[in-house]
Amino acid sequence: MAMRTTSPSLSSAASLGYLLQNPHSLAWFATMPTSGSCIRSLSRFVFPSSKPSFAGGIAVSNLAGTKISTYGHGCRGVSRLSFVSPAASNLHFSTSSVMGFELSSDNQCFSVGKKVRRGSSRVRAGLDGDDGITLEEEQKLDRGKNFVVTTPLYYVNAAPHMGSAYPTIAADALARFQRLQGRRVVFITGTDEHGEKIATAAAAQGREPKDHCDVVAAEYQSLWKELGIDYDRFIRTTEANHEKIVDEFYRRVLDKGDIYRAQYEGLYCVNCEEYKDEKELMEDNCCPIHRKPCAERKEDNYFFALSKYQQAIDDLLTSNPNFVRPSFRLNEVQGWVNDGLRDFSISRAAVEWGIPVPTDSKQTIYVWFDALLGYLSALLEEGKEPGVDNAAAGGWPASVHIIGKDILRFHAVYWPAMLMSAGLPVPAAVYGHGFLTKDGLKMGKSLGNTLEPKDLVSKFGPDAVRYYFLREIEFGKDGDFSEERFINIVNASLANTIGNLLNRTLGLLKKNCNATIAVDSSTIPEDHIVRKVASESVKTANRDFTELNFSGACDALLAIATAGNLYLDDRAPWSRFKAGGSSAEEAALDLIVVLEVVRIVAVGLSPVVPEFCRRIYAQLGFTEEVFRAITWEDTQWGGLKAGQVMVDAQPIFKRIEVLEEEAGNPPPKAKGKKEGKKSKQKAPAAAASNSV
Ligand SMILES: Nc1ncnc2c1ncn2[C@@H]1O[C@H](COP(=O)(O)OP(=O)(O)OP(=O)(O)O)[C@@H](O)[C@H]1O
Numbered sequence: 001m002a003m004r005t006t007s008p009s010l011s012s013a014a015s016l017g018y019l020l021q022n023p024h025s026l027a028w029f030a031t032m033p034t035s036g037s038c039i040r041s042l043s044r045f046v047f048p049s050s051k052p053s054f055a056g057g058i059a060v061s062n063l064a065g066t067k068i069s070t071y072g073h074g075c076r077g078v079s080r081l082s083f084v085s086p087a088a089s090n091l092h093f094s095t096s097s098v099m100g101f102e103l104s105s106d107n108q109c110f111s112v113g114k115k116v117r118r119g120s121s122r123v124r125a126g127l128d129g130d131d132g133i134t135l136e137e138e139q140k141l142d143r144g145k146n147f148v149v150t151t152p153l154y155y156v157n158a159a160p161h162m163g164s165a166y167p168t169i170a171a172d173a174l175a176r177f178q179r180l181q182g183r184r185v186v187f188i189t190g191t192d193e194h195g196e197k198i199a200t201a202a203a204a205q206g207r208e209p210k211d212h213c214d215v216v217a218a219e220y221q222s223l224w225k226e227l228g229i230d231y232d233r234f235i236r237t238t239e240a241n242h243e244k245i246v247d248e249f250y251r252r253v254l255d256k257g258d259i260y261r262a263q264y265e266g267l268y269c270v271n272c273e274e275y276k277d278e279k280e281l282m283e284d285n286c287c288p289i290h291r292k293p294c295a296e297r298k299e300d301n302y303f304f305a306l307s308k309y310q311q312a313i314d315d316l317l318t319s320n321p322n323f324v325r326p327s328f329r330l331n332e333v334q335g336w337v338n339d340g341l342r343d344f345s346i347s348r349a350a351v352e353w354g355i356p357v358p359t360d361s362k363q364t365i366y367v368w369f370d371a372l373l374g375y376l377s378a379l380l381e382e383g384k385e386p387g388v389d390n391a392a393a394g395g396w397p398a399s400v401h402i403i404g405k406d407i408l409r410f411h412a413v414y415w416p417a418m419l420m421s422a423g424l425p426v427p428a429a430v431y432g433h434g435f436l437t438k439d440g441l442k443m444g445k446s447l448g449n450t451l452e453p454k455d456l457v458s459k460f461g462p463d464a465v466r467y468y469f470l471r472e473i474e475f476g477k478d479g480d481f482s483e484e485r486f487i488n489i490v491n492a493s494l495a496n497t498i499g500n501l502l503n504r505t506l507g508l509l510k511k512n513c514n515a516t517i518a519v520d521s522s523t524i525p526e527d528h529i530v531r532k533v534a535s536e537s538v539k540t541a542n543r544d545f546t547e548l549n550f551s552g553a554c555d556a557l558l559a560i561a562t563a564g565n566l567y568l569d570d571r572a573p574w575s576r577f578k579a580g581g582s583s584a585e586e587a588a589l590d591l592i593v594v595l596e597v598v599r600i601v602a603v604g605l606s607p608v609v610p611e612f613c614r615r616i617y618a619q620l621g622f623t624e625e626v627f628r629a630i631t632w633e634d635t636q637w638g639g640l641k642a643g644q645v646m647v648d649a650q651p652i653f654k655r656i657e658v659l660e661e662e663a664g665n666p667p668p669k670a671k672g673k674k675e676g677k678k679s680k681q682k683a684p685a686a687a688a689s690n691s692v
Contacts (some may be wrong), residue, residue: 144183348366372418508591515646
């Protein structure tokens with residue numbers, strides 16, 4: 001690797017560009033000061049992605065504008081970079097053809113290096129986004145590529161709750177969005193089934209551990225079905241293939257010299273299945289997450305030499321600031337790393353319910369050294385011999401692990417080190433989302449303060465649940481559930497802003513235009529106010545979905561529907577129809593504008609509320625097949641064609657009516673909470689606008 005100097009002031013928010021073409025290697029970056037102010041600018045080049053080789057690179061100029069350094073050429077497999085500037089004379093690259101640069105906001109330092117996505121053939125360059133390729137162009141280049149997204153593998157100590165559903169809904173929305181982008185998505189979820197906590201839970205139910213796991217895993221699968229979770233793989237860590245992969249992985253790490261035996265003494269939280277540092281505990285050695293005292297334990301265990309990976313993990317976080325997301329969680333992870341990484345025990349002597357240590361049948365493998373590998377085993381294609389490499393060939397590395405912030409350390413520190421030890425690439429990103437809380441505490445199985453997703457789904461339907469949690473709680477931050485807010489949000493967005501807009505427009509179309517579109521919606525001029533809003537908002541939604549900002553994406557799409565409502569009210573087509581002649585023709589065009597708006601919203605929101613959007617498409621006169629074949633391209637204006645006949649307006653979302661205490665059914669409630677107002681769903685009046 002090239003020489004590396006570090007600069008304390010590099011800003012990840014600063015200009016960014018990278019040129020890349022390398023299917024195999026991992027990312028690294030070199031950062032250096034610009035030697036005072038000698039660097040004035042970095043110029044950059046954009047290369048067509050279709051070329052098997054590329055030429056060009058970076059030009060660095062000094063304050064007088066004189067070019068002082070250039071990077072010259074590259075071709076498949078071989079490339080070379082030499083800086084000749086005084087600032088960078090110690091840098092010499094001779095690696096395969098991926099490199100990039102990043103300039104700090106104060107221009108005091110820059111980084112060069114390579115950023116790699118496995119299998120990537122993208123070529124990208126840019127500074128301040130001015131001549132870099134756009135997100136849309138980048139997505140076009142990525143079409144057909146693998147996108148592997150995972151949820152946590154849920155611990156089957158108890159049935160799923162709303163907290164377990166939350167990241168799964170988010171992962172499903174992301175998977176659906178990436179499918180719309182044309183990526184080959186592998187969406188992995190599943191259950192983590194070994195360990196002391198499971199054995200205890202099974203015993204408490206009077207069941208054998210495996211029987212207990214079967215029951216709870218089935219509950220997860222059934223809930224995912226109810227929530228419309230369209231996963232590709234459901235991995236259970238008690239599957240024989242997984243156990244073989246864990247065994248082989250362990251031996252690889254052992255062969256690397258990264259496993260040794262030693263005594264460990266410390267404070268253990270059974271609910272976290274983790275030894276804790278005293279400084280992170282609350283009074284009476286209570287775990288801050290589970291609020292239960294940790295127990296003193298002393299064990300003779302096998303250890304993973306995490307400390308050997310101190311520098312590598314540090315480099316990973318420095319070179320790839322997007323590895324941990326959202327960005328504010330990176331500091332937390334860097335804090336742990338800066339405190340010094342300590343080896344951790346990866347076996348248990350006293351736990352029978354686990355995968356045996358390959359070299360010592362008296363010990364079982366620690367749940368985390370087992371469960372994390374579930375992401376890999378899930379990729380093993382049917383009929384393939386179970387093994388680490390065969391599993392990895394199914395699409396490793398993951399594009400993003402979606403996990404709760406409680407398990408960030410395992411995913412952002414332990415897991416990459418384990419993978420490096422076993423000679424495998426690290427995932428592209430780890431996204432640590434926030435907690436659903438109840439009275440400020442994390443809702444969880446161990447605390448028993450959970451909210452029942454099945455109750456919510458059976459009462460309000462999957463779309464309302466999916467929409468509320470993705471739209472209302474900023475992904476990455478904590479959020480409390482409020483039933484009142486739930487009802488207000490889904491009514492306002494799904495029933496009113498979108499549902500009612502479609503309903504009243506279809507009513508007008510039926511009454512005045514024989515339920516038929518007169519001309520292609522593409523004939524609406526590009527500078528039409530509503531068309532412009534749609535075009536801009538779709539771009540925002542695209543960016544937000546890509547960044548897992550589901551709330552932002554929902555808002556952007558809702559803004560299109562709001563523009564449609566305002567336009568309809570402003571234009572009052574019902575009056576124009578009455579006037580007849582050219583006014584009536586204009587009114588017919590107005591309806592096309594609004595229906596096109598609803599169609600675009602349906603495509604864009606389909607990752608979040610797929611059933612709701614399917615119903616919209618059906619009402620717009622499209623077949624089920626057409627809806628199933630939509631892509632993100634269909635968010636572009638122009639999908640409605642002349643002659644298309646709409647079906648009769650039906651409510652696409654039943655407004656939730658809030659009733660007084662004595663009426664209706666009890667609402668789903670957080671356990672231990674007194675019931676508040678009662679609510680039930682009621683079909684809305686057919687068309688809400690009295691002007692129709
Ligand atoms: N209250 C919550 N809010 C958001 N996500 C949650 C919540 N509870 C669990 N999760 C998700 O589930 C993952 C952990 O799954 P696990 O099966 O350990 O659930 P748990 O309910 O947290 O269990 P326990 O209470 O026993 O710790 C978390 O990392 C997170 O992604």
